[in-house]
Amino acid sequence: MTGSQSSAPTRGRQRNEADVVVIGAGLAGLTAARELVAAGRSVTVLEARARVGGRLLNHRLGDGQVTEIGGQFVGPTQDHILALAKEVGVATYRAAVPGENVYVRNGRARRFSGHLLPDPLALPEMGIALARIGQAAAKVDPAAPWRAPNARELDGMTYETWLRKAGITGAAVDLVNVFLNSAYGGEARDASALFSLWYVSTFGDETHPGTMERGTGTTGGAQDSRFVGGSQLVAQRLAEELDGRVQLNAPVRRVSQDSTGVTVVSDAGDWRAGRVIVAVPPLVASRIVWDPLLPAQQDQLFQRLPFGTLMKCVAVYDRPFWRAEGLSGMGLLRGGSPIREMFDNTPPDGGPGVLMGFLGGREWRKWAHRSAAERRGAVLRCFAQVVGERAFDTVDYVEQDWTAEQWTQGGPTAVAAPGVLTDFGQWMGRPHHRVHWAGAEFSPYWNGYMDGAVRSGQHTATELLHQI
Amino acid sequence: MTGSQSSAPTRGRQRNEADVVVIGAGLAGLTAARELVAAGRSVTVLEARARVGGRLLNHRLGDGQVTEIGGQFVGPTQDHILALAKEVGVATYRAAVPGENVYVRNGRARRFSGHLLPDPLALPEMGIALARIGQAAAKVDPAAPWRAPNARELDGMTYETWLRKAGITGAAVDLVNVFLNSAYGGEARDASALFSLWYVSTFGDETHPGTMERGTGTTGGAQDSRFVGGSQLVAQRLAEELDGRVQLNAPVRRVSQDSTGVTVVSDAGDWRAGRVIVAVPPLVASRIVWDPLLPAQQDQLFQRLPFGTLMKCVAVYDRPFWRAEGLSGMGLLRGGSPIREMFDNTPPDGGPGVLMGFLGGREWRKWAHRSAAERRGAVLRCFAQVVGERAFDTVDYVEQDWTAEQWTQGGPTAVAAPGVLTDFGQWMGRPHHRVHWAGAEFSPYWNGYMDGAVRSGQHTATELLHQI
Structure with a gap:
């Protein structure tokens, strides 16, 4: 020394x-x-x-109400945060809002219930994708991904390449990217296949092996619950x-x-x-x-763990008007929208109405440097595709760009490109x-x-x- | 502001x-x-x-002699550094030493002259590789690689994946990695295909399109000449x-x-x-x-430009004894050696004898954290495969680990993983x-x-x- x-x-x-x-x-x-x-x-x-x-940040809505503009969801197998919250007296509630979700493809919106997308072509593709991702992720040890049987092969290619090789195509690739945009602010090309499969393997605990379903799920999954008073x-x-x-x-x-x-x-x-x-x-x-x-090895590792790119876009309304129309406020948007995934983020006692959309991955890279007004317009147009034209009648609109936060510099988490986990992963902790x-x-x-x-x-x- | x-x-x-x-x-x-x-x-x-x-650093050998433990080679089309050196009165000399080079594969050494490797299997593979890399690199604009016709496709995969898809296999992949180990301290999996092909396109100037041959070449290429007195x-x-x-x-x-x-x-x-x-x-x-x-976009870009991993290993001898045996001191080693490329780095007036090997990319990641004595032994065994057992009779042995240099933190240059050039490259300068x-x-x-x-x-x- x-x-x-x-x-x-x-x-x-x-x-x-x-x-x-x-x-x-x-x-x-x-x-x-x-x-x-x-x-x-x-x-x-x-x-x-x-x-x-x-990365937890409440936004005040007035009258003691808050909504989150940072991390917000918790769910089953996340026993450590759930126990801790209980100890410090913070209660949870189910995040899902009754009503139908909306699936937007190329500007055309369709309502749907539960997890079953109203897209006859996408459904079998997603089924195959979930099965193949699940099989591959099951072979990765969450504590030591570099020891997976085919770790070097998986770490030599991007997840985008792996998805193609695994016969995962079309809608499934697009929907995987929707998930990655929110989950790590990235695209399937940003991460090695090993990293992405490892990431799936971490969606669990010592007795519940990680699955994509648990990571992407709302009720019963990682988006199951929220904290009363904000995370x-x-x-x-x-x-x-x-x-x-x-x-x-x-x-x-x-x-x-x-x-x-x-x-x-x-x-x-x-x-x-x-x-x-x-x-x-x-x-x-x-x-x-x-x-x-x-x-030097640890510095090299840290050099190779850039943050994803993610912004949360929040529109506030007098009340959650979409609920009266049988809508949950949850939307999945495909086909080049800046917002690709959105949720009803209304406080638990029901008002004011809040819609929150993730602007992540490549969409962030397209939109972050444009003017705030232009971006706001584009985001509200996405919201309108899901809940109708009243989406433009905001009482407040807030963006939280985690890449512009000095002490985070990106979000929501770090993403490892090919070669990083196998060559440097062991230096992590x-x-x-x-x-x-x-x-x-x-x-x-x-x-x-x-x-x-x-x-x-x-x-x-x-x-x-x-x-x- | x-x-x-x-x-x-x-x-x-x-x-x-x-x-x-x-x-x-x-x-x-x-x-x-x-x-x-x-x-x-x-x-x-x-x-x-x-x-x-x-990243230019002379190492003193005594009696006013120096050898370089940082960047050292210059060659044709590098007119800016050549003109500048001339203006400040620093002369160049041809780096190549008369004599035969040595090719080591799985511990077996064979002498060869010029560029023609004594490996009947590797030669056609390398020929195909150079042709295909050349064709692909010719489509990339050195000033704007993100505008290449298939930029997004190329930036969605690693160079390792691209080489496989291009039918570049076996010895050629190995030899491409030998080059990458020295040229950017990385492996074909560390970089996107677009980055690596762009890198080839930069081996030239406004009137001479970049080629792999110019980048890898000794006489007539990027390793053509050196500076009298050290770079x-x-x-x-x-x-x-x-x-x-x-x-x-x-x-x-x-x-x-x-x-x-x-x-x-x-x-x-x-x-x-x-x-x-x-x-x-x-x-x-x-x-x-x-x-x-x-x-934020520029910070994200800089987050995604980690340095390669490279160490220069230098052994000093009374004199360049290998020259008398008809050897140039240049060696190419395949099959898991820590040193995969080495050169005679003797000062221009002929003494003392200096051998320099690159310990880069994955080999650095295997060897950098081991003891200096163990690494020295392994490096000298590589040198001995090329110039014989007298390689162990050093008068001095020096390692320059660029990853451990506080104000560089790696070497010799930055490497972009998939997704970086197309999504962030325009923020570079x-x-x-x-x-x-x-x-x-x-x-x-x-x-x-x-x-x-x-x-x-x-x-x-x-x-x-x-x-x-």
Whole structure:
């Protein structure tokens, strides 16, 4: 381990102390801090933003109502986030709204119920796709995808190539991409086949192997439920419990280690700690100044985990008018729409009406640099295809572009291109001397989801407590 | 444009001024600075390291002799670096050493002359590969690969997949990877087909379309010549000419812009300038704190341009003993050797003897984390297969691992995975308000090479001078 590489930036600054400094007050960091405090350690959580929650963000609708413009859904097998929410007193409710969904293809809308798309051609193609994806994903170990029997072959091609080779075509490819747009802000070409199949394998837990159905499902799947008060409330409650241990507006600029501890330099002062947990996304972590540097292999891995591109587009109405017309507000749109998947995001007690659409993957890349007005128009036209012309009668319209958030730089999660998992994956969670890693990207189950973040925070706290 | 996002880091610090601040004293930055000074502008070049040259680095052998442990080769159509070297008084010499080359396959060595591999099976496969790669690369515009007729198709698959689809198999795939290991520190699976074919299209200039033969060739190709005194000497001469305008040990931590100029915060003090040229690799640039942030599309692009993995391994001997045995010291090794391509890197006047091997791509990923002693043994065993057992009688052994260099973080250049060029490529060189970009990664010709760096530095200086 080397000494400081530059003129000491900490000279003359106040230095605070803690057993453990946690960097990042998202779910993973807050969960880790909670475990450490319960084990009797002194902990400070340094958060760059003026708020906690990371990729969880409530948007106030007035009158105490909120809707989410970050992560929002939970479902079965996500027991870690569900248990934690219960402990901090945040209730859940079923996300699905009674009524029919709408399927739009090339501008033509058709109503449908449940999961059965009203597309006679797409249905058998989707059936084949789900079966083949399921078979392939079942061979991937969520904890070590690089050990899959054909890992090197799968990691040598894009998921787009794999889908074609697996005879998955037409509507199925399009619908898989609709899912990927929302789930990781990407396209089938952005990810290796191994990564995408591994990702499916993470949609479960130790006793329920991951399936595409669970990942894409509403009721009974990953979009089953939501939190009363908004998902960010879970993070806010955790922060309250931590009772003054969370320091906001404290972007960390440098982490220096020596044989006796770690110095963390933030805009809110310096901390000295025995151990550090970095609970920010790998990309964001890689932009901290590291002294000594991260191991080259780990830095290379972090270089190869870009974030997806995702924006949430939210339209607010006096009331959820579509419900009276027998519509659930859920829509699937194919054929080049900016919004390809949308949901009724109305608060649980029924008002005001909120529609939320994902603008992700390639659509983000087409639309993000255009004017806000042009984009708003295009988004509302999508909404109108699903719920009718009243979609234009908004009382509010909000965009949350996660790629433009300084402390996230993309969303909703990291995507690995071909070659990354097999050549670098094993470096993912390896501690760097006194620095440990946590976050949704570090979990073998529900990677990139709230449940993965909580799992990872608990896992890393335990790992660290075993070492000190 | 927003104001400073944190407690002002510049308060009470000395502030220097210049018309233009150039960040990075590699070839691109130094070339740009030279042009700006010639145009009468005041310029400061801020360099993070204690030396100039970036990815050009001489290693001293004693008695005034040097060998290169960074970029070293130049060749025909690289007129920009050749002209610049001439202007600063650095001469070139032919790199090829008389004698036979050695081809090692599965541990068995065969001598050969010129380009004709002594492998009756590999030759026709390579012939077909070169023809098909050439045909496909000819359709890609070096300045706008995303406009190629089949750009989206090519950018949806890895180069590995494309090679298979093009009927390029066996030895040819292996030899293409040997080239990629050295040329971009990667494997055919790391890059999209579009990126790799575009890369071939850049091996030329406005009047000589790029070809694989020119990129891989020794005499008459990209490995034709070397610089007397080592390639870093060109950068050193440029820095001398700049006469005090280069500030070493000045890592830039933050770049803040407002309507009247740019503030650059470095460990050596702060600078205020009208314009800034960032002449460090995209990955390194993305780790600077940007205020305002980079456009999200450009940040996403930089997130998706990881560096390759490359180490140069250099063994020094009393003299180049292999020459007396009729060997050129050039070796091509297939079948899982850590070193897959090696050269005689002896200084031009003939001593001491130097062998240099590339440990790149997947081999780096296998070997970089092992002990230095184990790696040295494995590398020398490779050298011994090419020049005999005397390869073990070293007087010195040096490794230069570019991935472990803080201000490069990989090498020799950036590699784009599928989806990147078509969805984000157009954001590559776009100025960010008062900030302009330069570097080998920004050139449409000899991208990632010295010539690309010089071209880019000249181009960006011209672009900037047109705007102020």
